[in-house]
Amino acid sequence: MSPRARFALLLIAIAAMVPLAWWLFLSEPPPQPPQVVVPPPVAIVDAGPRPVEIRLGELTGTVQIRRGLDGGWQDAKPGDALLPSDGVRTTDGSYAVLVGGETWEVKMEPGTEVGIGDLKESITKLLLESGMARATVKGQGRHTFEVRATGSDATASTDGGVFTIASNGKGTVAVGTESGEVAFAGAGRVVIVRAGQQSIVKPGMPPSAPITIPSSLLLKVALPTKKTINTKKLVLKGDVQPGAMVEVQGKIVTVDDKGHFEVPISLNEGKNGLSVKARSVGGTEAKANGVVELDTTVKAPTIDPGLWKDK
Numbered sequence: 001m002s003p004r005a006r007f008a009l010l011l012i013a014i015a016a017m018v019p020l021a022w023w024l025f026l027s028e029p030p031p032q033p034p035q036v037v038v039p040p041p042v043a044i045v046d047a048g049p050r051p052v053e054i055r056l057g058e059l060t061g062t063v064q065i066r067r068g069l070d071g072g073w074q075d076a077k078p079g080d081a082l083l084p085s086d087g088v089r090t091t092d093g094s095y096a097v098l099v100g101g102e103t104w105e106v107k108m109e110p111g112t113e114v115g116i117g118d119l120k121e122s123i124t125k126l127l128l129e130s131g132m133a134r135a136t137v138k139g140q141g142r143h144t145f146e147v148r149a150t151g152s153d154a155t156a157s158t159d160g161g162v163f164t165i166a167s168n169g170k171g172t173v174a175v176g177t178e179s180g181e182v183a184f185a186g187a188g189r190v191v192i193v194r195a196g197q198q199s200i201v202k203p204g205m206p207p208s209a210p211i212t213i214p215s216s217l218l219l220k221v222a223l224p225t226k227k228t229i230n231t232k233k234l235v236l237k238g239d240v241q242p243g244a245m246v247e248v249q250g251k252i253v254t255v256d257d258k259g260h261f262e263v264p265i266s267l268n269e270g271k272n273g274l275s276v277k278a279r280s281v282g283g284t285e286a287k288a289n290g291v292v293e294l295d296t297t298v299k300a301p302t303i304d305p306g307l308w309k310d311k
Contacts, residue, residue: 052100052119052143054082061094061110082116089113090131092251100124104137104145109245109279111252117148130169131252132245132281136162137180149173154186154201156193163193164281166243171203172257174243176213176281184210198282200243202257213282217241221276223290230296234265238288240278247277267294 056063056076064073065080066087073089082088082098090096090108098106098114104124108114112131118124123144130150137145139159146157149167156165156173161180167173175184176198184193189206193199197210221238240246242259255261265274274290 052103052121052124054116054119055099056080056082056088057097057099057105059094059096062091063094063096064089064091084116084119086116087113087129088116089129092247100145103139103143104135106136107134109133110247111245128165128167128173130167132164132166132279134162134164149201152186152201152203154184154207156182156184158182161195164283166245166281168243168254168256170254170256172201172242172255174198174200174281175207176283178283198280202242213280214241214284217244217278217280217282217284217286219276219278219286219288221288221290223274223288224292227291228293228295229267230294232267232294232296234267234292236263236265236274236276237261238276240286241280244278244280249275267292269294269296 056078059076059078063076065076065082066073068085076088076096088096088098088108090110090112092110094110096108098108106114106126109132112133113129114133115127115129117127121143123146125146125148128147128149135145135147137158137160139145141159144157144159146155147165148155149165151169152167152171152173154173156163156175158180161182162178163182164176165173173186175182175193177193177195179195182193184191184199184207186201187204187206191199191207191210193210196213198213199207199210201207217240219238219240221236224234236248238246238261240255240259240261242255242257244255244259246253246255246261248263249265253261253263271291271293274292276288278286
């Protein structure tokens with residue numbers, strides 16, 4: 001083969017290899033399908049029902065809180081948060097308001113102690129150690145508010161309404177309803193206390209049949225018959241409707257299951273005012289006032305034992 005023929009064949013071979021080289025080295029690879037990334041499953045943690053938050057609202061006078069069942073008492077201030085097992089108490093002449101979010105509100109009267117029980121989205125449980133408290137409940141059927149009394153198995157519960165509950169801490173518990181309905185239970189019996197009614201539980205007894213709240217509160221106080229006495233101690237006795245709250249000389253006193261109370265009073269030289277106030281769970285009030293004078297210079301008359309002796 002002539003050199004010219006070989007050169008022609010070489011050119012033809014080179015020309016044939018150019019498309020192959022372009023396809024092998026310069027052509028773009030076909031597009032790959034997009035990769036689908038599947039995120040890992042997210043674990044769902046059930047946190048349970050959301051608890052009701054309790055805070056102290058308006059306070060008047062000296063109010064104290066207890067942290068836990070064994071904690072000591074310390075002065076409280078508005079806005080303090082309360083947890084289960086905490087406690088709140090008001091001293092004589094003091095008031096406190098407990099606020100359970102937008103669900104309920106409780107006003108504690110003077111001389112009242114309350115313990116915090118369950119705080120759940122569906123139910124709140126409080127323990128009334130002693131005293132009197134007025135509850136305004138806006139559960140609207142979705143939240144139950146319950147109060148249990150110390151020294152008794154009596155409980156009062158509602159999902160909406162306004163009621164007052166009082167306990168002497170020794171088994172006497174009374175409930176009066178302003179609006180809505182309250183289920184009042186004790187000794188295996190439940191009664192429904194409707195608006196304008198009241199009921200009472202005495203030690204070991206079931207709730208009494210609800211009655212219309214009386215228009216007045218009967219209060220009897222045995223004030224001293226003598227206007228001037230020479231003893232520095234005086235025992236003031238009285239009777240009131242069982243379950244009522246009684247305040248003598250500005251101090252809350254215990255009333256027994258029959259409504260009787262006896263209070264020792266220390267007198268100062270000169271005139272002493274005597275003041276007794278009572279309030280029922282129905283909101284009725286009664287007062288009794290008096291004045292007694294202490295004069296220790298007055299001595300009891302004595303008789304000379306030798307006066308009648310023969311001379």
